[in-house]
Amino acid sequence: MFITIEYTVTAIVCLISAVVIQRIFSKEKLRGADQNAIEGIKWFGLAIFVWGLGALVNLVLVTWLKWPATNKILIYFGVLVSLANSLFIILSLPSIEHQQKPGILVRLVQRFSIREFVGVYCGVLGMIAFVFIASSYGNEEISNNFIWLIDIPISILVAISLLFELNKAFKGRQMKFMYLPTLVLFVLIIVAVSHRIIPQDKVLQFIDQQFWSVLGSITAISFKFLFILLFSILLYSWKFLSEKEQQQNLAQKLEVQNTKLNKAIEQLELANESHLDTIKSLKRNLKVLKETAKIEFSERQKEVLGYLAHYGDDKSYTEIAKEMHISVDGFQTHIHQIKKMLNISGSSGKEQLIKFAKANNFLKYTSLKDDA
Missing domain, CATH: 1.20.1070 (Rhopdopsin 7-helix transmembrane proteins)
Known part of the structure; x- marks a missing residue:
């Protein structure tokens, strides 16, 4: 059983x-x-x-x-x-x-x-x-x-x-x-x-x-x-x-x-910020250019900028004034007025003026253009 x-x-x-x-x-x-x-x-x-x-x-x-x-x-x-x-x-x-x-x-x-x-x-x-x-x-x-x-x-x-x-x-x-x-x-x-x-x-x-x-x-x-x-x-x-x-x-x-997506988002945000900075910089430069384009220089100021573009890298303001056959005080007065019009200040003012003069081809307002 x-x-x-x-x-x-x-x-x-x-x-x-x-x-x-x-x-x-x-x-x-x-x-x-x-x-x-x-x-x-x-x-x-x-x-x-x-x-x-x-x-x-x-x-x-x-x-x-x-x-x-x-x-x-x-x-x-x-x-x-x-x-x-x-x-x-x-x-x-x-x-x-x-x-x-x-x-x-x-x-x-x-x-x-x-x-x-x-x-x-x-x-x-x-x-x-x-x-x-x-x-x-x-x-x-x-x-x-x-x-x-x-x-x-x-x-x-x-x-x-x-x-x-x-x-x-x-x-x-x-x-x-x-x-x-x-x-x-x-x-x-x-x-x-x-x-x-x-x-x-x-x-x-x-x-x-x-x-x-x-x-x-x-x-x-x-x-x-x-x-x-x-x-x-x-x-x-x-x-x-x-x-x-x-x-x-x-x-x-x-x-x-999720980590990869977060990194991609961070990279896109950085790239976006970089593009925004670039756009802002371009806008500022454009604004400066527009404001600069509105500035009306006198013939003498244009001539000063032209001589500055030509001699500025090698000569001092006194030497450039002699090349223009004007007094140093008169030359300094024109420089001061131009800086004020362009809103340029600081120790690098001369370099900024030279750069501006060359970029805008102020050499054409001088007789030195024939020698160039």
Whole structure:
């Protein structure tokens, strides 16, 4: 009865869970998620599916076809299911994301491609299984549980690796409270493994048969349920972190674009200010030119500016006055009046006058234009 309940519950829960997990994998794949990141979803789903399929086959053979639970073929099939389950769990371990160094088993898997690792795994265990089956199938003296010796080391290794990888993942996601459930999962797997390997006829000398059967069924169901629960928590925490990372990446991209736009705006503002300064300068120069164009110089003032344009760079005001054959005081008076009309002041007044005289070609108002 307990075996029937165990197979029924396991088949229903595991097969439904496997279908849900594979749908999640398909949706994530269509959404364009990173293949390496979601590959573990597929392998975890297959591991659970194998459990469900094995329980369904056992349910049909034991309940409907009335095979005894101790039938060698049934036990060999159970070992095959367990080994396939261990293979899929091993393949899923590299997809458990964390920042710490991966374990030895994970690093071993990463050294091979999926096809290579599956080939090595099946080849090695196939040869070992052949030896075990050949030596025990027709030998009544060898316990039926002898064949489980193939699976025991693999199951323990997988349990230890799963314990450490899950704890590393939960630690990286600030979920250290999940350490206890992962430890319970590890203990349940060890108990389930022990239940398989210990011959029942030896145990019944110390423990009641019903209690031993109940213990085996409860342990088998419990560790499968806990495995599915832990994986579901890991899956949704991974999905939450993945969406959070995508939002952070989007925020970072928007921040970078915003920074670039702000720099572009600053450059445009600087360029605009520069253009405005240029326009203002041009307006000032234009205003000066217009005001200058309105100034009416006397003939003598024009002549002074002409001589200044010609001799100003090399001679002083006194020397220029002598060239014009006028008094220095008279020359200085004209210079003072011209500066006042042009609104020129300061120590650079002479240079400004020379520049103005040359720019406006006042040399033409002198007889020196013939000598130039």
